[in-house]
Amino acid sequence: MAMQDKTLEKIAAALYEPKLPYHNFGHAITVTRFSAQLIEQCCRENVPLDEKVVYYALLFHDAGYQHDHHALGFDSKEAYSADLSEHALRDYGVDVDVINKVKKAILATHIDGTCESNEDKAVRASDLSGLAAGYDVFKANAIKLREEQEMMSGQSPDWSTYTASVRDTVRLFLREELELTSDYFDENNNSVFHTKVEENIQILLSDNSPTM
Numbered sequence: 717m718a719m720q721d722k723t724l725e726k727i728a729a730a731l732y733e734p735k736l737p738y739h740n741f742g743h744a745i746t747v748t749r750f751s752a753q754l755i756e757q758c759c760r761e762n763v764p765l766d767e768k769v770v771y772y773a774l775l776f777h778d779a780g781y782q783h784d785h786h787a788l789g790f791d792s793k794e795a796y797s798a799d800l801s802e803h804a805l806r807d808y809g810v811d812v813d814v815i816n817k818v819k820k821a822i823l824a825t826h827i828d829g830t831c832e833s834n835e836d837k838a839v840r841a842s843d844l845s846g847l848a849a850g851y852d853v854f855k856a857n858a859i860k861l862r863e864e865q866e867m868m869s870g871q872s873p874d875w876s877t878y879t880a881s882v883r884d885t886v887r888l889f890l891r892e893e894l895e896l897t898s899d900y901f902d903e904n905n906n907s908v909f910h911t912k913v914e915e916n917i918q919i920l921l922s923d924n925s926p927t928m
Contacts, residue, residue, distance in 0.1 A: 717773045718752035727804050728775040733782035737860035737867070748774045751842040757897045758834070765896075768814060769835040769915060773821035774842055776801035782868075794829070798822040827888050834896060841894040845885060848912040851919050858882055858920060875926040883917050889903070 725745075732741040751770050758765045779800040782791055790796040796821040806814045823829055824836035831837045846857050858879070866872045873881070890910055895901070902908050 718749070718755075719767050721771075724804075724808060725775060726774075728779060729766065729801055731776070731779035731804070735867075736782055737863040738857060739778045739781040739864065739888060742777055744778060747777075747842040747845060750845040754838055754842060754896065757899070758838070760874065762896050763834060763896055765834045765838060766814070766817065769817045770838045770842070772801065772805060772810070772814070772818045773839045776804065776818070777822045777825050777839065777843060779804075792826055794823050794826040827885070829892070831892055831894065832897050837894045837896050840864070840892065841896070844889055844894075844909075847889070847928060848909045851916050852928070854916040855920060855923065858895065859926070862926075875924070877924075879923070884923060886917060888912060 728744065729741040732739070732744070734740050748771060751774055755765060755767050755770065765893075777797055778793070779797045779858075781797070783796065785793050785796040788796060790799065801818055801822060802815055805818060806812075810818075815835070817835055820832070821836050821839040824831050824840045825843045829836075829840065829904075831840055846853055861882075862878050890913060893907070894909065895907075900907060900909065903910070
């Protein structure tokens with residue numbers, strides 16, 4: 717059964733802006749549900765993984781996304797989210813060693829993040845799971861991210877320019893291998909995740925409609 721702490725979820729939810737189309741608490745909950753499947757597979761294959769670290773990190777991984785992290789003294793949104801997680805989890809009585817692992821896992825979700833532990837991989841893989849979902853989910857997320865970009869920056873790129881930027885950004889996220897379980901590669905030793913994401917990218921680039 718997937719880990720769930722309703723009290724902690726309420727604490728985390730208060731740090732998110734519900735008006736954001738994508739980086740809201742609903743996204744955090746969505747990726748925790750994906751992680752439950754991944755954790756279950758890791759358990760079946762005896763891959764060591766601390767479920768608490770993964771769950772806590774995903775709950776807080778985009779906390780405070782609505783704020784100007786630079787103005788608050790942080791180099792990235794992930795660094796700010798990690799700091800928010802530390803304060804919240806410490807107040808909640810979580811062990812300092814777990815908190816430090818949670819912070820590392822959140823930092824691993826940065827576009828240039830690297831994964832040093834299985835927990836880091838599980839958190840980054842879960843955060844990116846929508847990229848390898850069906851095309852309808854992939855496009856819906858792209859539209860939400862475009863709306864969010866317009867909301868936060870005031871800039872509204874045309875659809876073709878935007879989809880090209882999606883391609884470039886997503887490919888940067890794909891630089892990190894996230895293998896944890898035996899189903900990561902297909903029979904030709906290709907990453908199932910990377911193959912599906914690239915397929916979604918190509919469909920988006922040929923899709924001329926900015927709506928669903």
